[in-house]
Amino acid sequence: MPLITVDGLKPDPFVTLADDAALPEESGAIVSLARFRKDREALLSRNAPIGVRLKAEESPEQLGEDVHRLSVVALEFPKFRDGRAFSWARQLRTRLGFAGEVRAVGDFLYDQIAHQRRVGFDAWEITEGFSETQFRRALGEITNVYQPSADGRKTIRDLRVSSPT
Amino acid sequence: MYRYDEFDARFVAERVAQFRYQVERRLSGELTEDKFKPLRLLNGLYLQLHAYMLRVAVPYGTLASRQLRKLAHIARKYDKGFGHFTTRTNIQYNWIKLVDVPDILAELAEVEMHCIQTSGNCIRNVTADQFAGATPDEIEDPRPLAEIIRQWSSLHPEFVFLARKFKIAVGATPEDRAALQYHDMAVEIVRDGEGRVGYKVTAGGGMGRTPYLAQVMSDFVAREDILAYLEAVLRVYNQDSRRDNIHKQRIKILVNAIGVEEMRARVAREFEEIKRMGTLQLPAQELDRIAAYFAPPAFEALPDAMPTGDLDFENWKRTNVHPHRAPGYAIATISLKAIGQVPGDASAGQMEALADLMDEYAIPEIRVSHEQNLVLPHVRQKDLPAIFARLQDLDLATPNSGLITDIIACPGLDYCDLANARSIPVAQAIAKRFAGLERQHDIGELKIKISGCINACGHHHAGHIGILGVDKKGVEYYQLLLGGSGAEDAAIGQIMGPGFGEHEIADAVERVVNFYLKERSPGERFLDTYRRIGMEPFKNIAYQEQMNAAYNG
Numbered sequence: 001m002p003l004i005t006v007d008g009l010k011p012d013p014f015v016t017l018a019d020d021a022a023l024p025e026e027s028g029a030i031v032s033l034a035r036f037r038k039d040r041e042a043l044l045s046r047n048a049p050i051g052v053r054l055k056a057e058e059s060p061e062q063l064g065e066d067v068h069r070l071s072v073v074a075l076e077f078p079k080f081r082d083g084r085a086f087s088w089a090r091q092l093r094t095r096l097g098f099a100g101e102v103r104a105v106g107d108f109l110y111d112q113i114a115h116q117r118r119v120g121f122d123a124w125e126i127t128e129g130f131s132e133t134q135f136r137r138a139l140g141e142i143t144n145v146y147q148p149s150a151d152g153r154k155t156i157r158d159l160r161v162s163s164p165t
Numbered sequence: 166m167y168r169y170d171e172f173d174a175r176f177v178a179e180r181v182a183q184f185r186y187q188v189e190r191r192l193s194g195e196l197t198e199d200k201f202k203p204l205r206l207l208n209g210l211y212l213q214l215h216a217y218m219l220r221v222a223v224p225y226g227t228l229a230s231r232q233l234r235k236l237a238h239i240a241r242k243y244d245k246g247f248g249h250f251t252t253r254t255n256i257q258y259n260w261i262k263l264v265d266v267p268d269i270l271a272e273l274a275e276v277e278m279h280c281i282q283t284s285g286n287c288i289r290n291v292t293a294d295q296f297a298g299a300t301p302d303e304i305e306d307p308r309p310l311a312e313i314i315r316q317w318s319s320l321h322p323e324f325v326f327l328a329r330k331f332k333i334a335v336g337a338t339p340e341d342r343a344a345l346q347y348h349d350m351a352v353e354i355v356r357d358g359e360g361r362v363g364y365k366v367t368a369g370g371g372m373g374r375t376p377y378l379a380q381v382m383s384d385f386v387a388r389e390d391i392l393a394y395l396e397a398v399l400r401v402y403n404q405d406s407r408r409d410n411i412h413k414q415r416i417k418i419l420v421n422a423i424g425v426e427e428m429r430a431r432v433a434r435e436f437e438e439i440k441r442m443g444t445l446q447l448p449a450q451e452l453d454r455i456a457a458y459f460a461p462p463a464f465e466a467l468p469d470a471m472p473t474g475d476l477d478f479e480n481w482k483r484t485n486v487h488p489h490r491a492p493g494y495a496i497a498t499i500s501l502k503a504i505g506q507v508p509g510d511a512s513a514g515q516m517e518a519l520a521d522l523m524d525e526y527a528i529p530e531i532r533v534s535h536e537q538n539l540v541l542p543h544v545r546q547k548d549l550p551a552i553f554a555r556l557q558d559l560d561l562a563t564p565n566s567g568l569i570t571d572i573i574a575c576p577g578l579d580y581c582d583l584a585n586a587r588s589i590p591v592a593q594a595i596a597k598r599f600a601g602l603e604r605q606h607d608i609g610e611l612k613i614k615i616s617g618c619i620n621a622c623g624h625h626h627a628g629h630i631g632i633l634g635v636d637k638k639g640v641e642y643y644q645l646l647l648g649g650s651g652a653e654d655a656a657i658g659q660i661m662g663p664g665f666g667e668h669e670i671a672d673a674v675e676r677v678v679n680f681y682l683k684e685r686s687p688g689e690r691f692l693d694t695y696r697r698i699g700m701e702p703f704k705n706i707a708y709q710e711q712m713n714a715a716y717n718g
Contacts, residue, residue: 057408082326083286083324083326083327084403086323087323087400090323091404095438111183111204141179141186142320143175146320147318147321147322157451159172163171
């Protein structure tokens with residue numbers, strides 16, 4: 001599945017593994033929380049980056065301190081109406097201080113990308129044909145924001161204070 | 166009142182462009198109805214029985230005359246010449262074409278209005294006391310905080326796809342006119358023992374299939390912490406609410422499933438963390454800056470001198486004119502419940518004439534109440550007779566505020582896709598039955614609230630007498646509920662028993678009311694009598710006809 005980040009379209013350096021699939025030799029792998037728990041030692045001692053894919057009902061806090069040894073946390077949108085991952089991403093960034101990639105996977109809409117960016121997502125698994133132009137447009141539809149989030153953007157209140165009027 | 170600055174104006178304009186693009190994608194077929202639905206709902210657009218319905222936000226129910234004029238214009242140009250004021254103090258139009266919606270939004274933006282988050286599973290339009298800033302008994306005007314909440318909640322990236330809708334109200338008086346205890350979350354402006362102003366926060370109230378009154382989350386949140394606290398409640402709700410059963414996804418279900426203690430503990434943990442980060446702290450300057458927009462108009466130095474007039478005027482004064490904080494001024498309720506009318510409806514002509522009247526009598530704003538009436542908050546007492554005469558000409562002078570014919574009703578099966586039964590004809594039939602003013606005064610305060618389905622948009626749980634329309638094998642039936650209240654003495658009405666037919670319900674209500682008149686002790690409202698003697702005697706009376714019919718074979 002194509003991947004887009006704030007830097008643009010790029011090949012996905014990770015493979016997402018089914019729970020019963022064999023680990024690849026070299027490349028990075030993204031596994032479920034269940035598999036991560038089961039094969040934790042082996043996964044962390046490999047000489048390749050590792051990621052975990054969390055279901056909508058799985059809080060990133062369940063990763064404990066291991067979160068900082070991960071390169072990717074993929075948060076799943078089982079259907080676009082299920083907005084729990086917005087809070088999980090925010091939690092990863094602000095409570096847990098996770099500095100790796102937070103990836104949106106599953107069923108999400110063009111119209112959710114800007115919100116996802118704000119709460120801390122920085123990579124998206126997109127459908128074939130989704131263009132970088134669309135991606136840039138989605139991020140740019142609303143210029144200013146009213147509330148602080150994980151993106152550290154200045155809010156409208158900050159801008160008011162610094163604006164000359 | 167609040168005025169947009171360059172940032173608000175740009176935000177709303179960009180939101181209009183964003184929605185225009187969403188509509189384009191829908192019309193071109195790029196978006197399926199399934200994917201378009203949550204997007205249009207986030208902008209107040211419903212697909213109803215006959216057409217699209219567009220709901221326009223009226224934040225904390227406050228409108229300037231130029232805004233009311235624009236609403237009239239939209240009713241005329243894009244709808245059938247009227248609008249419907251709702252129990253969330255919004256206005257909705259029932260006959261809208263999808264292709265027109267982006268243009269309507271652009272017209273609304275011209276007068277600093279929008280439809281953002283008037284539906285969908287997000288934080289909805291914030292409501293407040295319709296007497297805010299005018300009533301003598303408030304600690305401070307609740308609208309500055311409501312405006313701060315409006316801005317904070319506008320496209321809040323974390324809370325646009327909640328498990329269900331989320332309604333917030335703000336109050337500041339001992340007398341609750343905003344139904345705080347029936348809200349997902351409510352903020353009451355209070356003073357602590359040392360006289361400091363702060364906020365009591367409640368959560369978990371709601372109507373619908375499983376009604377609950379709200380529970381106290383915190384007795385006192387400091388002013389600078391309030392957004393941090395509200396965000397904490399929302400975050401717990403977003404993370405922990407069920408998502409597997411649409412009927413069990415409101416915050417009331419979460420609070421009651423895990424218990425209020427556990428809810429408070431979870432909120433406290435998030436709250437401490439948000440507070441530590443500091444980015445949501447509300448500086449006093451910011452509160453003051455917003456509050457300045459809501460400074461009361463410069464009241465003239467006038468003596469308290471309530472004019473007297475003919476019987477019609479005196480009757481109107483008795484129920485529709487209320488005390489004001491400034492000497493020589495009054496608050497006036499404009500009833501949208503003329504006998505036989507659709508509760509909450511106003512025509513384009515009425516709205517325009519009201520806007521003119523506001524300008525002429527220097528009344529800077531008008532309010533929408535959750536009881537679906539309009540309110541002139543700052544009227545010189547000496548102007549009341551002339552204003553009353555104008556309202557009479559407009560058929561807006563019905564003297565029934567708070568009386569039995571001041572009925573709340575949802576649009577019901579006449580318009581709504583979700584409804585099981587019609588609400589409007591039942592409201593009309595009951596209003597006609599009790600049209601005599603002398604009888605209404607004798608009955609006194611009695612709030613009837615009618616919903617056409619279990620979703621309770623007509624607040625039937627909170628009615629002294631509530632009516633719920635149900636569908637039984639394709640026939641409309643109406644259940645009676647007694648003893649509810651949405652005020653400071655909030656209570657959930659109890660269902661009496663099997664429903665009444667469409668032609669029986671007004672009779673049943675009348676029997677119940679007549680029984681109250683017979684049984685009441687001096688000074689007792691209907692609600693007081695019900696609370697004293699209970700359901701049983703009322704039930705026996707209400708079903709008398711059915712029992713007689715059964716007995717007589």
